[in-house]
Amino acid sequence: MRDFIYDQPPARVIFGSGSFDRLADEVTRLGAARAIVLSTPQQRNDAEEAARRLGTLSAGIFAEAVMHVPIETARAAREMARNLNADCCVAVGGGSTIGLGKAIAIMSSLPIVAVPTTFAGSEMTPIYGLTDGGVKKTGRDRRVLPKTVIYDPDLTRTLPVRIAAPSGMNAIAHCVEGLYAPDGNPIMSLFAAEGIRALARSLPVIVREPENIEARSDALYGAWLAGTVLGGVGIGIHHKLCHTLGGSFNLPHAEVHTVILPHAVEFNRNAAPEAMRIVADALGVKESAGQGLYDLAVAIGAPVALRDIGMPADGLERAAELATQNPYANPRPVEYAGVLELLQKAWAGTRPVE
Ligand code: NAD
Numbered sequence: 001m002r003d004f005i006y007d008q009p010p011a012r013v014i015f016g017s018g019s020f021d022r023l024a025d026e027v028t029r030l031g032a033a034r035a036i037v038l039s040t041p042q043q044r045n046d047a048e049e050a051a052r053r054l055g056t057l058s059a060g061i062f063a064e065a066v067m068h069v070p071i072e073t074a075r076a077a078r079e080m081a082r083n084l085n086a087d088c089c090v091a092v093g094g095g096s097t098i099g100l101g102k103a104i105a106i107m108s109s110l111p112i113v114a115v116p117t118t119f120a121g122s123e124m125t126p127i128y129g130l131t132d133g134g135v136k137k138t139g140r141d142r143r144v145l146p147k148t149v150i151y152d153p154d155l156t157r158t159l160p161v162r163i164a165a166p167s168g169m170n171a172i173a174h175c176v177e178g179l180y181a182p183d184g185n186p187i188m189s190l191f192a193a194e195g196i197r198a199l200a201r202s203l204p205v206i207v208r209e210p211e212n213i214e215a216r217s218d219a220l221y222g223a224w225l226a227g228t229v230l231g232g233v234g235i236g237i238h239h240k241l242c243h244t245l246g247g248s249f250n251l252p253h254a255e256v257h258t259v260i261l262p263h264a265v266e267f268n269r270n271a272a273p274e275a276m277r278i279v280a281d282a283l284g285v286k287e288s289a290g291q292g293l294y295d296l297a298v299a300i301g302a303p304v305a306l307r308d309i310g311m312p313a314d315g316l317e318r319a320a321e322l323a324t325q326n327p328y329a330n331p332r333p334v335e336y337a338g339v340l341e342l343l344q345k346a347w348a349g350t351r352p353v354e
Helices: 019-029 041-057 071-083 095-108 161-179 186-208 213-232 237-249 253-267 273-283 289-299 313-324 336-348
Strands: 012-015 035-038 058-062 088-093 112-116 127-132 135-140 148-151
Touching: 012 019, 012 213, 019 041, 019 088, 019 112, 019 148, 035 041, 035 071, 035 095, 041 058, 041 088, 058 071, 071 095, 071 127, 088 095, 095 112, 095 127, 135 237, 148 213, 161 186, 161 213, 161 237, 161 253, 161 273, 161 289, 186 213, 186 273, 186 289, 237 253, 237 313, 237 336, 253 289, 253 336, 273 289, 313 336
Parallel strands: 012 148, 035 058, 035 088, 088 112, 112 148
Antiparallel strands: 127 135
């Protein structure tokens, strides 16, 4: 057993079909009485459902969350929270809405109750992001961690398969990088392996049978584990590339994760053999971890090529340059030529070869 430090903050997680009905109790439990409810415009309905469950505990709805938390949106939400005299923030949605809650928390220390409806995992991490003048800056601060997370698989029923599949691959990516993180530990590795298992078995079922609530529940369970891993240990070349491509080329978040993951794993294959074995086992494949991840993406109809999600071929060199500046810690040294080759394979969408 190698040495490690385990330093996980406490988390209150309410999991299960129908748990959304416990929202008012959970807000009261925090000693709050005036909750501002956040959502995207597309999920106003979910926000109204939250407000209905909160009754007199609801102070108002801010349904303007958008991807990457523009600072103007965060300020407007913070202003509304102040005007409403809110003492708590209920974020109902995916990473964008929970990210907005975190931005309010960093400005005001309002406690968050998160009700995630995708598999992105942001609700379990102390990582927040804010986009100012087109540049997204991220930071880590435990003050932004939701005080309570309500995982109700019923809320993921409306998540279309075309969003659910890449969102699940995004969660798997958190698990994979946690397995080779230099600050990893055996507990996070257990979470990571179980997270991959849960997602790998449930995503194909969700795609085949979108109404299968057992599978959606299984995937949400995997997403919880994945978010915990992302929040608990470091990230490497995969997340660095995704942040670079998302930030500088405005590519869609979960889809970029889906496309890059098999190639980032292949890039690290010889430098992290134990992690690769665990990933392949958790996927239940005899092939390499990279091939198994690629095959899973194909099986669930998720994108496998950067060229199909808006990446210009003439941007690859610039992306490789950006990703090799200030790289995150990674098992294999991150150098320009290797990263460019990785990106070229991901752009073409070829299956990793042994
Ligand atoms: P998202 O929150 O942007 O949601 C995508 C779209 O799906 C939105 O229109 C949303 O309203 C809709 N949607 C979400 N759940 C739905 C449901 N159940 N039914 C119908 N529609 C639904 O997507 P995401 O992938 O969850 O989040 C991406 C963002 O989160 C990125 O900005 C990313 O950087 C951030 N993120 C942050 C962390 C972190 O730890 N800070 C972790 C993961 C992702």
